[in-house]
Amino acid sequence: MKILVINGPNLNMLGLREPAIYGRETYQDLLAFIAQTAAEEGVEADCFQSNHEGALVDRIQEAYGVYDGIVINPGAYTHTSIALLDAVKAVSIPTVEVHLSDVTKREDFRQVSYIRLACVKTFMGMGFAGYREGIRYLKALRKNETT
Numbered sequence: 001m002k003i004l005v006i007n008g009p010n011l012n013m014l015g016l017r018e019p020a021i022y023g024r025e026t027y028q029d030l031l032a033f034i035a036q037t038a039a040e041e042g043v044e045a046d047c048f049q050s051n052h053e054g055a056l057v058d059r060i061q062e063a064y065g066v067y068d069g070i071v072i073n074p075g076a077y078t079h080t081s082i083a084l085l086d087a088v089k090a091v092s093i094p095t096v097e098v099h100l101s102d103v104t105k106r107e108d109f110r111q112v113s114y115i116r117l118a119c120v121k122t123f124m125g126m127g128f129a130g131y132r133e134g135i136r137y138l139k140a141l142r143k144n145e146t147t
């Protein structure tokens with residue numbers, strides 16, 4: 001099983017960025033966490049991060065026919081991007097939305113998620129563990145679909 005993990009804008013700044021909200025671990029630490037999780041779960045996981053909406057759309061389109069699942073933390077594009085929503089709908093690859101923080105407890109402008117409309121599940125407020133839950137969820141979903 002091949003999973004693509006996509007991180008949007010400012011997630012490359014983890015560790016430096018608002019540590020009270022996002023913690024002190026870096027994006028490199030997140031990559032290591034995902035690699036370890038993938039090994040434990042017996043799946044292949046590739047990671048991609050961009051600060052550019054179009055680059056994220058391109059990567060989702062390129063996933064078609066290659067990946068069996070997507071775990072995506074679109075960062076602030078969660079709350080603004082119909083283009084990302086449409087990209088996920090276009091490829092119709094099972095996609096899980098992840099947020100490090102619990103966006104339901106934050107500002108009003110974070111209460112909208114466009115991407116959620118195309119996602120099979122959302123994990124939030126769990127830090128890095130949300131990505132692991134996303135990978136596990138996609139794995140279980142695939143198992144149910146193929147048995």
Ligand code: DQA
Pocket residue numbers: 009010011073074075076077078098099100101102103110
């Ligand atoms: C985030 C939450 C978003 O509202 C914010 O813009 C981010 C990170 C999270 O992981 O908690 O960049 O997606």
